[in-house]
Amino acid sequence: MSEAKMVFIGGAGNMAGAVIGGLVASGYPAERIVATGRNEQKLADFAAKTGVRTSTDNDAAVAEADVLVLSVKPQMMKELCQSIAARVVERQPLVISLAAGIPLAAYRRWLGAGVPIVRAMPNTPALVGTGVTGLYAGEGVTGDQKQVAQKIAEAVGIAIWVEEESGIDRVIAVSGSGPAYYFQFMESMIDAAEKAGMARADAERLTLQTALGAAKLAVASDVDVGQLKRNVMSPNGTTERAIQCFQSGGLPELVERAMGDCAERAAEMAKELDN
Known part of the structure; x- marks a missing residue:
């Protein structure tokens, strides 16, 4: 064929x-x-x-x-x-x-x-x-x-x-709906930067380019994303403080729950459309 x-x-x-x-x-x-x-x-x-x-x-x-x-x-x-x-x-x-x-x-x-x-x-x-x-x-x-x-x-x-x-x-839970997860995170970063005093256009430009660069680096790298994260983190530095905030706020568990809900809804929709 x-x-x-x-x-x-x-x-x-x-x-x-x-x-x-x-x-x-x-x-x-x-x-x-x-x-x-x-x-x-x-x-x-x-x-x-x-x-x-x-x-x-x-x-x-x-x-x-x-x-x-x-x-x-x-x-x-x-x-x-x-x-x-x-x-x-x-x-x-x-x-x-x-x-x-x-x-x-x-x-x-x-x-x-x-x-x-x-x-x-x-x-x-x-x-x-x-x-x-x-x-x-x-x-x-x-x-x-x-x-x-x-x-x-x-x-x-x-x-x-x-x-x-x-x-x-x-x-669907990982890649089908996944782009919206990243858009949500980018939107939150842009909003936070604007609230901190940055011009929104600058915040958007920095956020989107950072997301693009991080994705390209992850795809090109021969180490996993966990190690790439640690490579950016200096002991007691700025990145470590931000990552600790995400973790103590329950971000990993929230992502797991959100993806589980997404997959569950996909299964529900399949049954609805099947009927």
């Missing part, structure tokens, strides 16, 4: 559009990709930007798909799947869902029990090529199809496979 015909339903949207852009930028033939949508002008603009083919006819697009990527809102997924189910059963493409929360059991009911399906959970940094995508392969997905799914995910960052579907909930 090295040059599989890929069809992205909802392909001109933000997430699917980012994935398509990443694939084309990495050398995947644009003519082997079809993006569908409802807005003809938006599709025309997207085609001009990426070189891919576009269509407003989902059924016709699915009829030529080797890989079918579903990128619509979760509440729209059931209706979409039911509208293309006959064509999917006939064509038997690899189906990859980018929608959060919908379990494979629901897709099997809506599309057919024998269709190979991969659940993908990307996060918003995928929009700038630095995303993380959790992947789970359903029954019947071949090794070649897993490689295709991984290639699609890696077009916008890194990918990690989980062995059980519940593992997607843990991926």
Whole structure:
């Protein structure tokens, strides 16, 4: 499936559009990709930007798909799947869902029990090529199809496979929702710096660049983040005082509790959407 015909339903949207852009930028033939949508002008603009083919006819697009990527809102997924189910059963493409929360059991009911399906959970940094995508392969997905799914995910960052579907909930708690955790921390730093007398624009610039630098350093380093933290801390120094404040205030326990609540809510949403 090295040059599989890929069809992205909802392909001109933000997430699917980012994935398509990443694939084309990495050398995947644009003519082997079809993006569908409802807005003809938006599709025309997207085609001009990426070189891919576009269509407003989902059924016709699915009829030529080797890989079918579903990128619509979760509440729209059931209706979409039911509208293309006959064509999917006939064509038997690899189906990859980018929608959060919908379990494979629901897709099997809506599309057919024998269709190979991969659940993908990307996060918003995928929009700038630095995303993380959790992947789970359903029954019947071949090794070649897993490689295709991984290639699609890696077009916008890194990918990690989980062995059980519940593992997607843990991926959501770490990377799916994770960007918001960092945004919250950055917002708090900016607010605190402003209250201390710094101009907000300066506080924002310093905070964002520090976050970027810390992340790049952590990715490039061959030591764990705990050691990187200790490398910044001098005994009885300024950083040690700040870290002690975080720890005595219960930050590690709060993070653990928040991530647990996030994973729990992900499991709840899967049950709700399954029903």
